[in-house]
Amino acid sequence: MKFALNWLKANDTIIKNERIRVVADHARRIWSDLRQESNVDLGDLKLQGTNTRRTVEITATVDGEDAGALSVMSQGELHALALALFLPRATMVEPLPFRRARRPSSGHGPLEGGRSHQGARRDRQVIVFSHDDRLADAARRGPGDARILEVTRGSGSSIKIDNLSDPASRYLADARAICSDDKLPEDTLRRALPNLLRLAAESAAREAFFSAQYASGQSPADVGDTWNSAAKTGHRVSLSIFGDVRPLDVWLDKRPHRKRGLGVCTSAAHVKLNGDPQEAVEDVRRLVDDIRVSRKG
Amino acid sequence: MTSKTDLLLGQARDVLAGSTAMPAAHGPRAACWLARAALEAAVSQQLAAMGHDCGESNMRSRLICLSSALGQDSDVAQRARSAWDGLSNASHQHAYELSPTVAEVGDLLADVRHVYQSTASPSASNDDHATSLRPTRPGAAP
Numbered sequence: 001m002k003f004a005l006n007w008l009k010a011n012d013t014i015i016k017n018e019r020i021r022v023v024a025d026h027a028r029r030i031w032s033d034l035r036q037e038s039n040v041d042l043g044d045l046k047l048q049g050t051n052t053r054r055t056v057e058i059t060a061t062v063d064g065e066d067a068g069a070l071s072v073m074s075q076g077e078l079h080a081l082a083l084a085l086f087l088p089r090a091t092m093v094e095p096l097p098f099r100r101a102r103r104p105s106s107g108h109g110p111l112e113g114g115r116s117h118q119g120a121r122r123d124r125q126v127i128v129f130s131h132d133d134r135l136a137d138a139a140r141r142g143p144g145d146a147r148i149l150e151v152t153r154g155s156g157s158s159i160k161i162d163n164l165s166d167p168a169s170r171y172l173a174d175a176r177a178i179c180s181d182d183k184l185p186e187d188t189l190r191r192a193l194p195n196l197l198r199l200a201a202e203s204a205a206r207e208a209f210f211s212a213q214y215a216s217g218q219s220p221a222d223v224g225d226t227w228n229s230a231a232k233t234g235h236r237v238s239l240s241i242f243g244d245v246r247p248l249d250v251w252l253d254k255r256p257h258r259k260r261g262l263g264v265c266t267s268a269a270h271v272k273l274n275g276d277p278q279e280a281v282e283d284v285r286r287l288v289d290d291i292r293v294s295r296k297g
Numbered sequence: 298m299t300s301k302t303d304l305l306l307g308q309a310r311d312v313l314a315g316s317t318a319m320p321a322a323h324g325p326r327a328a329c330w331l332a333r334a335a336l337e338a339a340v341s342q343q344l345a346a347m348g349h350d351c352g353e354s355n356m357r358s359r360l361i362c363l364s365s366a367l368g369q370d371s372d373v374a375q376r377a378r379s380a381w382d383g384l385s386n387a388s389h390q391h392a393y394e395l396s397p398t399v400a401e402v403g404d405l406l407a408d409v410r411h412v413y414q415s416t417a418s419p420s421a422s423n424d425d426h427a428t429s430l431r432p433t434r435p436g437a438a439p
Contacts, residue, residue, distance in 0.1 A: 138382075174361045184354035184362075191349060192365035199369055 016047045026088035034080040039063050040073060042084070140165050145203070166207065168288050171200035175281045190272040197284040198233055198265040204288040205233075205240035212243065233265045240291050261287030302342065302413050305335035306406065313402055325402040329387040332402075336384065336409045340377055343416035356381060373415045380408035 024045040031042045043059035058081075062072055073081065128135060139146035148165040175196045178184055206227060213223040230236050235245045252259040261283035264273065273280055309331035312319050319327050340359050344351050347366050351359045360381060364374040383405045387397040397405075 174364075178354075178358045178361050181354050181358040183352055184358045185350045185352045188344075188349045188351055188354075188362055192362045195365040196361070 013047060020045055020047055023085070023088045027084040030084040030087055031081065034084060035077075038074075038077050038080075040067075040077060042081070045085075136164070140170070147207075167203035168200045168207070168292075171196050171203065172281065172285055172288065175200065175284075179277050179281060187272070189277060190274075193273050193277055193280060194264055197261075197280060200284055200288055201261065201265045201291065202233055202236050204291045205236045208240035208291050209236070209243070212240075234262060237262060237287075237291060255286075255290065257283040257286045258290060300338070300342070302335045302338040305331050305338065306410055306413065309335060309406055309409075313399060313406065325397045325399055326388065328402050328406065329384050329397065332406050332409050333381070333384045333388060336377065336380055336412065339409065339413040339416055343373075343412075346416070373412055376408050377412045380405055380412065383408070 027045065028042050039062050041061045041064075043061060044057075046057040046059075048055050048057050060067055060072075130136065136148050139148060145167045146165075147163070147167070150162045150164045152160045152162070154160065175193055178189055178192060178196075209227060210223055213226075214220070227236070227239065230239055230245055234248055238245050238248050241248075241251060248262070252262060260275075260280075264275075264280045264284055265287075308317075309328040311317050312324050312331060313328040315321050315324055337356060337359075340356075340363055341351055344359060344362055344366065349362055349366055351362060354362075360374070360378050363377060364371065367374045383401075387402065387405065
């Protein structure tokens with residue numbers, strides 16, 4: 001027993017550093033995405049010290065010359081480094097499928113912030129809190145499935161949360177934009193529109209279905225599987241309204257725009273849009289509103 | 298045959314590298330104007346190759362049509378959109394931002410080239426209507 005303890009003490013640092021090497025490799029990859037024009041190259045991470053005096057040593061080179069990393073780095077570089085170290089550690093053994101990060105700081109370009117989370121986004125939900133509108137702006141204008149919420153803190157710390165932008169609204173905005181461009185040939189408009197409207201309806205349905213399922217305690221993997229096995233737009237709308245796939249006729253017949261809207265999304269996506277483009281957008285917008293508010297409505 | 302996109306991208310690269318008569322201080326911004334025109338041409342060329350005529354429509358419509366035609370997960374459509382945003386942003390004077398750096402513009406050029414190379418098809422060089430070398434803000438030109 002004593003022998004084992006001594007061996008462990010002697011080899012403690014070596015073992016720890018073997019585990020940390022994975023983090024170091026991952027951190028270097030993230031750093032190379034974030035560094036932009038920085039001349040600092042990240043080297044090894046080493047855990048040092050024993051008992052209560054423990055530190056992490058970060059080695060780095062500037063233009064190939066050895067340098068103590070922290071002392072030569074700018075504020076923005078330090079933030080990028082913090083993110084590079086945090087992301088691999090946070091994803092290593094964390095059981096939760098989401099991650100929360102503070103805002104990408106002021107010394108840190110908005111796009112870098114977005115990019116650094118992009119890799120993690122593949123298998124995690126990423127939530128960024130920020131006072132800075134630039135990241136939100138990049139997400140708003142750029143593609144992707146980001147959802148932007150505005151949190152307003154009033155007197156007495158009463159909190160109000162508004163949905164500023166989500167994928168469905170952006171697809172609808174895109175649809176309206178091409179409708180109002182009168183120099184776009186009609187044939188091209190009629191081909192592009194149904195796809196955008198279908199994506200708008202499906203993202204609204206996805207949002208509604210996922211939040212309802214999560215709220216009732218379903219596991220993310222199951223919810224994802226159910227969603228993926230329902231490939232048709234009608235099935236997905238049904239999931240969002242009823243929580244399962246069933247005939248939608250009764251629901252669709254309650255409001256004429258529902259049937260027309262879903263018709264645009266399903267059949268029209270394979271051929272060109274036939275009816276009036278503006279009306280198609282309006283029908284799908286109202287369908288999207290119905291999906292958002294109504295559960296079994 | 299060299300396409301218009303190729304030509305514009307080549308000019309953008311030269312301007313950025315400082316191998317033209319363009320004063321170095323204005324190189325990055327001028328390269329952005331050229332790259333914007335190159336991206337317009339590349340996107341129109343791709344849409345034309347897929348049978349979508351985009352006429353005289355604006356660039357936002359064309360980018361939306363490209364996303365719609367290539368599918369929502371298309372890397373090319375996404376890169377095209379973010380490159381367009383980046384280049385448009387870099388082409389203007391901002392209150393508290395410096396002009397784009399050479400490295401930033403280099404990244405944007407790489408994005409445009411990526412879009413162009415993934416969409417380039419030698420048979421479809423029908424991009425004349427899309428390409429015009431106008432700077433975004435006439436009068437702000439160096």
